[in-house]
Amino acid sequence: MIRGFLPLLRGSTYSGMLFAYCGALASLPLLPFALLPTLAWSSAPYGAQAVLVLLVWAALTGSVGLARTTRRALIAFARQLLRVPLPTPAAVPSGADRWRTPLWLLLHVALGWTGALTSGVLVLMGIALPGDWLGAEAGLSLFGRSLRSDGGWRSWVVALGCLLLAATVCVVVTGALRWAAPKLLGPSSAERLALAAERELRLAERNRLAHELHDSIGHTLTAATIQAAVAGEVLSADPVAARAAMRSIEESTRAALEDLDYVLGALRAEKAGRAPTRTLADLPELLDRLRHAGAVVEPELSGELAQVHGTLSRAAYRILQEGLTNALRHGAGGPIEVRVAAASDALEIDVVNRTGVRASTGTGKSAGPGAFPTSGHGLPGLAERVRLLHGEVEAGPDGPRHWRLAVRLPVRLSA
Structure with missing residues (x-):
């Protein structure tokens, strides 16, 4: 039981979450370019436009990973924040190895946005639910549902649970990135030979x-x-x-x-x-x-x-x-x-x-x-x-x- 809380006490968990958030924020400058195709397809349903924006956004994000400098920068940041021992690439990736960096970028951005939105909502719920502590009745509306505090101890239990879930999201996202980093950013067979x-x-x-x-x-x-x-x-x-x-x-x-x-x-x-x-x-x-x-x-x-x-x-x-x-x-x-x-x-x-x-x-x-x-x-x-x-x-x-x-x-x- 106590061992399950140990990752919450490690600084590497939160530095890894910072690494995930940085990936999400780094993709924001590409979003305006992803919105451009919707201008030529303004008559399409909003759902189709949203799917098109996501696809173009993912393509632009992945294309950034084709540059060798991007791979080197990602490896350096992963070593510092994820604490993963990754060697500096000794050769230019070729063939199928070139697509490992774009795949890492897509995974990095997806986990970053998932972790940021999920943990952000959970933290907001944990702060807003105990309304009596704030001196007024508080509540939170999410996806058409309204969560309100009754001012009792149950609100504090739910708030604490939300904060623990937010921390758990940090652990899961960091663990997923740390697991995938050696496979996508680590040396390939050709790089190992080099x-x-x-x-x-x-x-x-x-x-x-x-x-x-x-x-x-x-x-x-x-x-x-x-x-x-x-x-x-x-x-x-x-x-x-x-x-x-x-x-x-x-x-x-x-x-x-x-x-x-x-x-x-x-x-x-x-x-x-x-x-x-x-x-x-x-x-x-x-x-x-x-x-x-x-x-x-x-x-x-x-x-x-x-x-x-x-x-x-x-x-x-x-x-x-x-x-x-x-x-x-x-x-x-x-x-x-x-x-x-x-x-x-x-x-x-x-x-x-x-x-x-x-x-x-x-x-x-x-x-x-x-x-x-x-x-x-x-x-x-x-x-x-x-x-x-x-x-x-x-x-x-x-x-x-x-x-x-x-x-x-x-x-x-x-x-």
Whole structure:
């Protein structure tokens, strides 16, 4: 019994009724246009003219719903006043889906007028019937019937019943609109597919940005830490080498800041600048930064690397950056062998370095991120990048004290 009165205590019930009333009032400006056909058919019976006015009025109201801006506005108001979680439409409705908004408008206006007239009459009856409270006999005439108060307690009971019925009308109208909103204003099958595709693209972009940020910032912090240590050790004995290390820190951090600004701008949904592009053409600069950090790098470059362009060149740079960062971070200080070979059918990348502990036997081969025994995100992210390019990756011990990262990417060299 008490549960039945709970909707009367919720603010959403009355905000939903306000939403229904707004729909009724919004249709009033179309009424004068609906009356125009009766001017040309003035000889028709009043009943026929009333039906014609209602039909034209409904047609004009429904036509407003064909505009995409109308649908967006209705969805926004329904979210605020009806408290219905409706996503913003991601695609322009087509076919049968275009008629869902006009149907919603007609339902909205019809329920709005029904609720407004019914609750208005009931409230008026509830106020007018207890005439003795007003100091004079009161009454109400409705549809040829007259309701008058006898001044007793029954008038108060009837008045209270009318007010409760008016509140019940609010609950029913709001509930009907809240039930119909997801069906007529919610996403259709095509919109659900579009929303799912949009979410997938956003997720893929965020994953890509996470990989880029990890590769760039992780490498920069590793190199800068080692370079700062080197500069501190040789500051008195070799100021020239110390200054070179500091310059390398400045250059690498400036490049990392460019990457960070772009990623943060994209994550904030701002209009970010052009994404910094690091390709194989920037490989000499990357190797120089490692040398300034005190690492011994032994590169072996072969093939037409300059003819590797686009996504493949950018991915190859990030793969080398991640491999060299790991070698710098976990290596035992020995030389780092780097081999990049561009053939007619594949781009091969090898990074070999001495490890600080005796390596276990066996190698891990995988094109997916789950094969590497590491708690970080570097090698799994690298493996995911290789998998998306339909390549092959191998990471693991290479002899008793060496670690080898080998990547093979399918490539088509341009002429």
